Amino acid sequence: MTLSELTNLLRECAGEAEGVDLDGDVLDTALADLGYDSLAVLQTTGRIERDYDIRLSDDTVAEATTPRLLLDFINESLAQSQQAA
Amino acid sequence: MTTPVLERSAGSPQRARTALFTGIGVAAPNGLGTEAWWAATLAGTNGIDRVTRFDPSSYPAQLAGEVPGFTAEEHIPSRLLPQTDHMTRLALYAAKEAIDDAGVDPAQLPEFAAGVVTASSAGGFEFGQRELEALWSKGGQYVSAYQSFAWFYAVNSGQISIRHGMRGPSGVLVTEQAGGLDAVAQARRQLRKGSRLIVTGGVDGAICPWGWTAQLAGARLSPVNEPDSAFVPFDARARGYVPGEGGAILILEDADEARERGARVYGRLAGYAATFDPKPGTGGEPGLRRAAELALAEAGVGTADVDVVFADGSGVEELDRQEADAISGLFGSRGVPVTVPKTMTGRLYAGGAALDLAAALLSIRDGLIPPTVNVERQAEGIDLDLVTAVRPHPVRTVLVLARGNGGFNAAAVVTAD
Structure with a gap:
């Protein structure tokens, strides 16, 4: 998953805060500073779980405080699920 | 009780x-x-x-x-x-x-x-x-x-x-x-x-x-x-x-x-009371009139001071009669202008009485009582001074009534200042 795929999903699932440019260099910006609280992230990762048929642990999602950390975690899970397939 | x-x-x-x-x-x-x-x-x-x-x-x-x-x-x-x-x-x-x-x-x-x-x-x-x-x-x-x-x-x-x-x-x-x-x-x-x-x-x-x-x-x-x-x-x-x-x-x-801060003031919440109806089947008067009396008492205003009543206006025959009895009991037959602007909106549940309060405040501001629409002939035994066309009238004191299913009654008195 790429950053733009992730930001598109965030936008779709939880909207976009005013004054935030999700298309800018946001890879290491805290999700909280992008206007996304834990519920917004949960809503988005729930959608990713469905779309990609993977499971993301709530605890690990909660630790992913930036798009980079979240992407790393998602891509790791995707790789594991492809290996298993 | x-x-x-x-x-x-x-x-x-x-x-x-x-x-x-x-x-x-x-x-x-x-x-x-x-x-x-x-x-x-x-x-x-x-x-x-x-x-x-x-x-x-x-x-x-x-x-x-x-x-x-x-x-x-x-x-x-x-x-x-x-x-x-x-x-x-x-x-x-x-x-x-x-x-x-x-x-x-x-x-x-x-x-x-x-x-x-x-x-x-x-x-x-x-x-x-x-x-x-x-x-x-x-x-x-x-x-x-x-x-x-x-x-x-x-x-x-x-x-x-x-x-x-x-x-x-x-x-x-x-x-x-x-x-x-x-x-x-x-x-x-x-x-x-x-x-x-x-x-x-x-x-x-x-x-x-x-x-x-x-x-x-x-x-x-x-x-x-x-x-x-x-x-x-x-x-x-x-x-x-x-x-x-x-x-x-x-x-x-x-x-x-x-x-x-120099705020513009629409009006004052001068009185309020809530009552519950008696348990069904036990007889006794519904609690609406008592709520109105208590709210007026808290506001320190008599019935003669009230310029208009915004009625709950249930539309259910028996409840209409109970409310009309409460109003006529307090004010006398046709003793006060009564209006139900919710005839134009339907009943808005938790929003209904709040909208009536807004209407009461603007009635005070403009000296206009908004109408009750579509009511043509009051049911037998109901004799209210129902405002059916907008009525210019100085408004300084308003009684707003509201009832909720399950026995809730509330009354508020809003005054100009």
């Missing part, structure tokens, strides 16, 4: 503070925004029509008051769209209008000086229906994380509080259709305890199949499907009521603080 809720301002730590209305925001079936709604109300414009939010063809009741011209994307921040029911969006609209109207900037207030107390009857039913359908048809993974709060009674108070940064005392009142008055009374209690300003009132609505089914089960919805005769309280043709969505959000402010 009724159980009155008496309002006492004496005794510490509460102060005898005066509560003033300084802002109004409206989302109503006959107008979005205070001035659009008020102009439509004075013109007698009926907002009741066939349901459009879902296909009502297979239901015995097919009319509702739906708020016109509301495009959520134009009024609600993108972050809030995925997490809000339709009625919460209407509440957020009305809250912003009320806060802007009051000319306050919540960010400039001390952190805990302002709170939010609204009324609710059902929560976000349309949102809840969608997510529960997802649950049983597709599975738990398809249920929105926002279902965790979007259908709660307290959701409007919460969302308004978060959006405007108001972290003072907040909550929700659930007393069915009496809630609009009970919330404002709770707001006044918070002012007496030291809050500066409370965002209050109520915006409600459950015009979706699930909400509709629940309302039909109450057996009080009108089976008449003609918009100009379906909801005619006090009329010989009354067959029940038409539900609607919307309501009003009001800013209730401590008088000292309001005067200090």
